Amino acid sequence: MKSSLARSEWPVAVTTARACDGCGLVQRCFLARPLPDDNGECRDIVRRRYPIARGERLYRRNTPFTSLFQVCNGSLKTQRETPEGDLVVTGFFLPGDVVGIDALADRQYQSDAYANIDTEVCQLDFERLLSHCTRKPGLNAWIISIIGSYVRRKDCDLSWSCSLQTHQRVLRFFLDLHDRLTQSSQAPSSRLALPMKKQDIASYLHMTPETLSRNLAQLRRQGLLQLHENRFTLPDTTRARAITGL
Amino acid sequence: MKSSLARSEWPVAVTTARACDGCGLVQRCFLARPLPDDNGECRDIVRRRYPIARGERLYRRNTPFTSLFQVCNGSLKTQRETPEGDLVVTGFFLPGDVVGIDALADRQYQSDAYANIDTEVCQLDFERLLSHCTRKPGLNAWIISIIGSYVRRKDCDLSWSCSLQTHQRVLRFFLDLHDRLTQSSQAPSSRLALPMKKQDIASYLHMTPETLSRNLAQLRRQGLLQLHENRFTLPDTTRARAITGL
DNA sequence: CGCCTCATTGATCGTTGTCAAGCCGGGTGG
DNA sequence: CCACCCGGCTTGACAACGATCAATGAGGCG
Numbered sequence: 001m002k003s004s005l006a007r008s009e010w011p012v013a014v015t016t017a018r019a020c021d022g023c024g025l026v027q028r029c030f031l032a033r034p035l036p037d038d039n040g041e042c043r044d045i046v047r048r049r050y051p052i053a054r055g056e057r058l059y060r061r062n063t064p065f066t067s068l069f070q071v072c073n074g075s076l077k078t079q080r081e082t083p084e085g086d087l088v089v090t091g092f093f094l095p096g097d098v099v100g101i102d103a104l105a106d107r108q109y110q111s112d113a114y115a116n117i118d119t120e121v122c123q124l125d126f127e128r129l130l131s132h133c134t135r136k137p138g139l140n141a142w143i144i145s146i147i148g149s150y151v152r153r154k155d156c157d158l159s160w161s162c163s164l165q166t167h168q169r170v171l172r173f174f175l176d177l178h179d180r181l182t183q184s185s186q187a188p189s190s191r192l193a194l195p196m197k198k199q200d201i202a203s204y205l206h207m208t209p210e211t212l213s214r215n216l217a218q219l220r221r222q223g224l225l226q227l228h229e230n231r232f233t234l235p236d237t238t239r240a241r242a243i244t245g246l
Numbered sequence: 247m248k249s250s251l252a253r254s255e256w257p258v259a260v261t262t263a264r265a266c267d268g269c270g271l272v273q274r275c276f277l278a279r280p281l282p283d284d285n286g287e288c289r290d291i292v293r294r295r296y297p298i299a300r301g302e303r304l305y306r307r308n309t310p311f312t313s314l315f316q317v318c319n320g321s322l323k324t325q326r327e328t329p330e331g332d333l334v335v336t337g338f339f340l341p342g343d344v345v346g347i348d349a350l351a352d353r354q355y356q357s358d359a360y361a362n363i364d365t366e367v368c369q370l371d372f373e374r375l376l377s378h379c380t381r382k383p384g385l386n387a388w389i390i391s392i393i394g395s396y397v398r399r400k401d402c403d404l405s406w407s408c409s410l411q412t413h414q415r416v417l418r419f420f421l422d423l424h425d426r427l428t429q430s431s432q433a434p435s436s437r438l439a440l441p442m443k444k445q446d447i448a449s450y451l452h453m454t455p456e457t458l459s460r461n462l463a464q465l466r467r468q469g470l471l472q473l474h475e476n477r478f479t480l481p482d483t484t485r486a487r488a489i490t491g492l
Numbered sequence: 493c494g495c496c497t498c499a500t501t502g503a504t505c506g507t508t509g510t511c512a513a514g515c516c517g518g519g520t521g522g
Numbered sequence: 523c524c525a526c527c528c529g530g531c532t533t534g535a536c537a538a539c540g541a542t543c544a545a546t547g548a549g550g551c552g
Contacts, residue, residue, distance in 0.1 A: 102401050104394030134383050155348050160329075207508075213532050411539080453540075457540060
């Protein structure tokens with residue numbers, strides 16, 4: 001799809017449940033239905049199904065933090081610049097994931113967020129969200145758990161991504177991706193679309209594109225991964241898990 | 247810390263103010279004094295000056311999460327086990343730092359926490375803390391900012407620690423340590439005590455002890471670091487910052 | 493004194509980064 | 523339709539950084 005989604009067509013202040021129709025997340029998204037103790041006061045904190053075309057930027061580093069974003073469909077990446085000036089991908093975000101948490105500390109986005117493919121997000125006004133928290137313990141707990149999940153992910157990434165060998169990191173990446181993609185869509189399709197470029201995967205895994213390429217070839221030879229035209233399968237997940245420790 | 251808002255609204259009753267006497271953190275700790283809007287409801291949240299001897303464990307991985315801990319003095323480390331079974335240090339915690347945040351996601355501690363040297367912490371009961379949040383917005387903001395700082399630290403660690411060369415990582419570590427130690431103690435002593443073992447530093451920086459040792463020797467030769475009998479100095483911080491990009 | 497852990501230094505090996513060339517597919521323009 | 527280009531990807535040759543293995547030294551404690 002070549003996304004004629006123009007900024008002028010953004011659905012401003014769409015709060016009706018209808019905006020969630022067709023959203024792949026609707027079953028498990030907390031935004032899809034009113035909260036148990038919500039009397040409609042939360043209406044103004046969410047802007048639904050905000051579209052971002054492939055390659056477009058959602059937010060920029062060092063700009064004021066206003067909102068968190070939950071991915072409805074598609075995929076995002078966040079990246080930073082090293083002291084030497086080259087870019088490093090710091091995270092991939094799939095349907096259900098919340099983007100922007102790295103900005104909580106000093107209320108400025110710490111990275112640039114881009115759409116890997118055509119994507120839709122729900123925008124959450126953070127100030128309003130916080131102000132509702134004091135009256136709604138469930139909402140507060142939700143936020144804490146969202147942040148907690150993010151922390152856990154980062155912690156795991158950090159402790160393992162550097163100490164594993166490259167082929168383990170690659171395999172682990174695909175295993176993790178597989179798990180995240182199949183849990184968000186009910187249908188556990190065996191052939192999954194790879195929603196990002198290999199360059200970005202390499203950057204995220206702290207290796208060169210060449211090394212990634214070699215490792216993909218090796219994993220294919222070993223029958224641990226099938227990858228063709230941006231669709232992949234993991235033929236032997238149990239062996240893969242044994243290798244990566246996931 | 248920096249946020250005077252949180253400080254003025256931190257609603258903790260001091261069970262015994264005396265418990266804070268002699269605590270090195272007393273000037274900048276939220277827990278150190280009672281606050282105007284507190285009616286004594288928060289009395290039971292904090293357990294003060296809990297001592298942990300060198301080498302002792304504060305909490306164990308996969309046990310239920312009950313409390314966060316703020317370091318009063320001394321130093322802690324957290325470590326995990328890799329799939330291969332060897333231990334990796336995932337963090338160092340100095341006076342003022344809050345430990346246990348990695349447990350928020352699934353309410354189980356994700357790592358083992360040990361005292362590097364004799365240490366004292368203040369224990370914060372998390373459930374009670376959360377229950378007070380709904381009535382005290384400042385408390386909620388404080389928690390969010392604590393977690394946010396943790397996230398930022400992890401994010402930075404993750405994006406740099408693997409892409410930098412070993413000598414840069416080592417120098418960066420000492421620079422960071424220097425900054426954290428001098429900001430917590432008012433007196434910016436030039437010779438600072440190194441509150442952890444070199445083995446643990448190596449593990450944290452994802453390198454072998456041998457490599458760390460070689461790099462320390464190199465940095466000494468270059469006049470970027472003095473280190474003798476567990477006390478260190480950074481003679482040329484501006485050059486060091488230029489090298490590490492910090 | 494012996495034993496232990498931690499730290500240092502040297503020699504060698506292996507994984508991964510670097511540099512270079514070639515391939516493939518999609519897009520554009522002739 | 524084809525020629526061409528260009529970015530993304532793959533493969534090969536080589537070099538370098540850091541890990542491994544091994545030996546030694548330094549300090550704490552019975």
